[in-house]
Amino acid sequence: MNKTIKVLSSVLLAGSSLVAFNAQAEMHWSDNSISLLKNLSEYEVDTNDDVTVVTLEHASGHNWGDLFMFADRLNFKSDSSHPETKETYTEVSPRLSLSYATGSKMEFGIVTDVFLATTWEHDTYENEFFSQSFDNYLVGVGADLKLPGFAFFNINLYQVNNENIDNDNQLTVVWGLPFSLGNADFMFDGYIDWSSAEETHTADFHFNPQLRMDIGKYFGVPKKFEAGFEYSYWVNKFGLTFPDTESVFSAMVKVHL
Secondary structure (H helix, E strand, O other), X not given: OHHHHHHHHHHHHHHHHHHHHHHXXXXXXXXXXXXXXXXXXXXXXXXXXXXXXXEEXXXXXXXXXXXXXXXXXEEXXXXXXXXXXXXXXXXXXXXXXXXXXXXXXXXXXXXXEEEEEEEEEEEEEEOOOOEEEEEEEEEEEEXXXXXXXXXXXXXXXXXXXXXXXXXXXXXXXXXXXXXXXXXXXXXXXXXXXXXXXXXXXXXXXXXXXXXEEEOHHHHOOOOOEEEEEEEEEEEOHHHOOOOOEEEEEEEEEEEEX
16 A cells, blocks of 8 residues: 555656746647458467557657657457457656756667656456456656667666555567668557566566558649558566467558547
8 A cells, every 4th residue: 555655656757847847838849530440360379350549649758858649449240159249448658858957968878768657547347247447557767768769769667556466577578660672661659568476476578569651742742641550569467477478460550640
């Protein structure tokens, strides 16, 4: 309970700091999008064969830091082994720039800034036999790295307060790499999550990249409409040990609003 209060206090403190800075807040950039994904291969960790995902996503950069948040709405169609299931998964991840907070530039080597990193994870999962929801709170430190060719590359290390399983540590790496082949423009981005093993669960590793082509440029609206693929490689999904690995390809389209 004390750890829960400490984590919640840290999240509230970060939120209060952002409110205090609001009078001087400046937005440098923002992007809003909606994506549709449909699996091309079967899920391997006790889930339905036919899954459709709609994702709403927001990312923005400010003088005080940055904000990333998304909401997935998952529709699992019924099959021979599973009932129809609905799930909504949401993450809200504000990061406070320590350069901004301290007034002193936190820049050294390939590191361009250091952050107080926070995330709120919320999930609702339900079918006719079972329902479950959780709220997890993550607090830690992050860093932006300047690497050749990358539009962004950041690393975050969190202490995670989990509602339904033992608390653990999480390392998250996020990247975006634009490139061109001939007249075609692509974005290769995604994330890697690693969570530590604890008494109630094993360690897990999730590699989740996307490769998308800018289709909109051929219709006079560059960087507005993308199509491509997502790959999910998850070892010990949800901390389970059997079956221990999931590998799923999905086709996707993404529209920037």
